[in-house]
Every structure is written in C-alpha cells, then in structure tokens.
Amino acid sequence: MTMPGRADHQRGHGLLLRWLAVFAAPMLLLALFVWCAGWFPPRLTSQRIVDAFEATTTPHPGFRRNHAKGICITGHFDSNGNGASVSRASVFERGSYAVVGRLSRPGGNPQQDDGEALVRSFALLIALPHGEQWRLAMNSTPIFAVRTPQALFEQLQAEALDPHTGQANPAKMQAFLDGHPEARAFLEWVRLHPPSSRFDNAAYFGISSFRTTDAQGVQRFVRWEVVPDSPWRPVEARAQSDPDFLSHALMTQLAKGPLRWHLVLNVAMPGDPIDDSTRQWIDSPQRERVDVGTIVIDRAQAQIDGPCRDITFDPTILPDGIAPSADPLLAARSSTYSVSFNRRTREEAVAGSNGR
Template identity: 40%
Template structure:
C-alpha cells in the first residue's frame, strides 16, 4: 500500500515524539565552560535547568541518575593493535567496572521500554592507562552541534499551562533544523530490545585510533550484545524496576557478554555525531566484555566513578568532535555536586537487597 503523506497535525505530533525520544539523553551533553559564552549560558544555569526539569535529587548523578553497577573483564582479541598502540588492546584480559542506567535525571523513574538505556565502562589494566566510555542504545545523536541542542532544549521546555512542549515552538525548531528531523527519523526506527542484557550500545562520538607510527584513523565503537535480541514486550507496571530486575535475573543465570566493535572511518567521513557512517565501513572486533556480578549503587564499585569519555589511553584520542569535552566538563560538575551531597543521599531505586534477591525486593 502506498504510504500517505502526513497531515500538519500528524507532523507536529511526530516532531513532539522525536523530542521526547531525545529529551532523555539531553542532560549528558550540557554546555559548560567553552561551549557558549558565559553571558549566554553558564554552568550554574545549566544545572539549575536540569534540576528544574527533573527535580533536585541530592547525591545522585544529574544525568543517568537511575542505575546499577557491574564488574567483570575484557578479553582483547588483539585485532585492534593494527590501528592503535593502546596496550589494553593487546591480547589479554583487563578488569572492567561498568554501569547500566537510564538517560535522564530522575533516579526513581519507573522503568519503561522507551527510555534510553546506557552502558558505561571503565577498562582499567592492573598496570597501564585506563579507558572510560559511555554508550547509549540509539544509533546517532540527533543534533549537529551544541547550538542546535540548546535551541531544541528551549523549544521542548514544557509549557506551564499544559505541562507539554508547545507544538508551535517544536515546529519552528524543526523547520530551522531539518537535520534534526532526519536524525530523529532514524532514531525512531530503531528496534528496542526486551532488556538491558540484549541491547547494543553505541559510543556515538568520533575518536581517533593512533598506531605506533603515529598514523591516525577515525573510529566509532559499539558494545554489541552476544545475548540474542528479543523485541520489547509489555511493560510490567506492577514492578517499577522491571527492566533492572530482568537484568539482575539475567546476570544471575549466566555471565553477560558484549562484543566491543570498532568501526573504522575514512578521512572524509562526518565527525558530527548526527550523521551515520556508510554501512560499508570496516568493523573490527576488539574483544569481548563479560559482566558477571551486579551491585546496587549504594556502595557499589561504580558509585564513585565519573565515566568521563575523555579519559583515554595512549593510542586513543579525541577528534574534532567537541561533544566529549563538553560531556567531560558536565560530568565533572555532576560528580562534585553529588560528592558534596553524599550524606543527604537516600537509598537508590535498585537496592542491594533487590540485587541479592535476584530481582524484586
């Protein structure tokens, strides 16, 4: 059947839906020092804005607020050595600390299939330089630059009278940013899996691998689930933590694994994270991440880790994509705030008792 063109009302609704999809990841890409001039946007104003949108939750991360810790190891295949001199990419095993979470600043939000999921990993060799990466389960970032992101955040601010974004503002933003609409269409078509364990997580940003001769290649990486994909099912409204409980149960049955895959770009490929690279680009399997133990953030191994994406070993460096630097600054600010508030922090949504009992507490 031939697809019918969307009416004006349908277009507005679709734009609103795209805005909701990306709203959950917005806090992780805040502008702080260096992104915009202090007169236009300060770090304090950004934090105030996030707290106005999500509420103030003392002791929690300002983004990716609801999560659990995990530990395990990375078995490197050695295949990455062709492109990078990073010692942790040599054949062998490296311990890792990881964190599963939802994007957004609400630590007690009820689990839902449409929430953006994240996997952050710290690779920390016993002797050597560590690597930290933060990945989410969407295929690309829907903004070309920070100015577009800020404009969309303003347009999507809920109207006090309705509690929802003003469709006219969203329509105006979309008209001025057709690349946002194109990226949102790609994101909207993604297949959402049934849980954290069988989700694939993407780094989104462009980095550079550097070999022993100083040659550089652009790279994007992903954690591709070994667990078989199953589509998202009905939400368990009786269990506010049902996706986390599913993850806990999955990990109790067997260790969970992801293949770390690097996509090697060409020199002319887009650095902007809202543009996908061609499917024909070479993919290199760097090794396998295995996570076999979960813990609540209430004292878990990931609690005091700031998953700053610019913490990189020699052999991996940032590119002209400036978003990782902005995330670094935002994460640092969030870390300092929650450390100061440690004494006031209530128990996390997913408690240690819940983890020990294999799911529902």
C-alpha cells in the same frame, strides 16, 4: 608642496585620540545598557547546561543530572590483541582487564518507569596497566540528536518543565525541531528501532569519532560499538507493567551466567563525518571492522552503594593511542559530567551531615 612634518603627525594623532575618547564613552554606556537589558545572551557554560538538565525534572538531590536511574555492573574485558592493528593503546594488548560500569536509561528522574525509556545506555571504565583508564559512554542509538553544546542547551530548554503546570511545553519542542532539522534523523532512527526488552540484548554505540594511533604512528578515526551475544528482542507490553523491569531482567539473566558483548572498532572511510555526532556512517562492506575483544559482565549492584556510584564516565579519559576527535560534544560532555558530579556529591555530603 609642503610635506607634513612630525609635529603635524602628532597633532593629527592627538586629534584622533580625542575623537575616539568622545565616542568611546557613550558607546561603552550603550553596551552596558544592552548587557543589562539582557540583549546579549550569557556565555554558554557547563554550569548552565547542567542547570538546563535540572530544569527538565523535579529535584533529585544526590543523583546524576542525566541517566539518574541505573545499576552498577562489574566484570572484565578480554582483549584478543586484534586492536593493535589500529591503535597502540595498552587495552589492545592481549589480556584481561577489570571493568566497572553502569547500565542506565536517559533522564534526570531516578523513579521514572523503565517503560517510558526509548534509549538504553552503557558506560564502562576499563582499568589498564600503569594507571591508565579507558572510559566509554555509549547509547543504544548510533547518532545523537544535536551537533553542538549550544543546540543541546536549546533542546534542554525546550524540554524544561513549566513551573505552573509541571509539564513540558510541546510548542517549545516543536519550535526547537523546526530550528534544528538535524534532530529529526535521531527521532526517525528511534521510531524505526523499538527499544530492546533488556539491557543485555541491546547494541551500544560510542556515537562520537575518536582518533587512534598505531605503533608505527599511523592515525585513523574510528567509532566503536558493542554487540551483544544475546539476540535483540523488543519490549513486550507485559514487561512494562514492572516500572523497574530493566534492572530486574538484568539480575535474572546474570543468575544464569555472565553477559557478553563484542567490542568492535569501525574505521572511518573517505567522506565519513568525524566531527558530527548527528550523522551516521554508512554501512558498507568495504568498511574495516575490527573485533577487539569481549566485554564480560558477571555481577550487578544497586547504584546507591555500588562501585559505579562515584565514577564519572567521561569519554575523554582515554589511554595513550586513542584521542578525542574535534566533535564539539566531547569536551562539553567532559565538563558537564564534572559539574554534575560535584553537585551530587556535595548534596550527599550535606545530607550526610544533616543526618548525624
């Protein structure tokens, strides 16, 4: 038997390359045709997510694309030192740290009635030594409706206003829910937990999991919540006659004295999901819960010129000793907050130059 020589191998290799070239050209043309026909969905980006938020309401230049209606708050965080058992973060060293925050309701319309809001939101920036910050973005629900940025984008598409009617299409939302059964847990939680009558008597949850590292290098996963000193009460019908009852009630309560919430770290147990914000951790007497201090709010200001106006409450801005988990929503929130900030500040700059 004659063994193939080097020349035979080179001829075979050259023939293979020629056949690949013959097939590559039409395949490339086919791929370009499919792309131009829109059969390949465009890559999901933070810009497209912000576009989708914008499509859920009429234009409101200069405002946040979500949580557009809110009020600035200031105060301090009294750390009791207990958090050092979980994390080496400087925020858990005993002491008092300045706080700038924002209380708000979801949605992109800053004129929307408070009575339509089923969820309240609480965002904080805690200023720490050596230039560190801890930014927290929390909702009055312990879970989120969707697990991934793609699912969030699809939810926003389902909520988009029809350009002809100015209303959302219920059929689109039903189709979204049919395709995302995990969202039903969120809807059920909201159904069973009526919204609070005020901002200050609601508990707020970080929702996503975060990884902590203590002074010995031991790592844990936690979810945090803030628990109000004020007892929860549901919204009363008479309060809803005021479209801005949440901010008005906040000012009324602050006139009586500071408002307080306890910041609590819930430590993960075996089996707890750490990368899925749609799943609630079980309520167990065995769970370690660490009360790490008290958030004290003593002043509120309008967001139009208040200290929270130019802050993005990016939940991935964390002190050493706290880090994001693998929850895919965290990175998406960070990037979309940045895009929203750039758009609204650019709109403010244009409006300011036109007004001179």
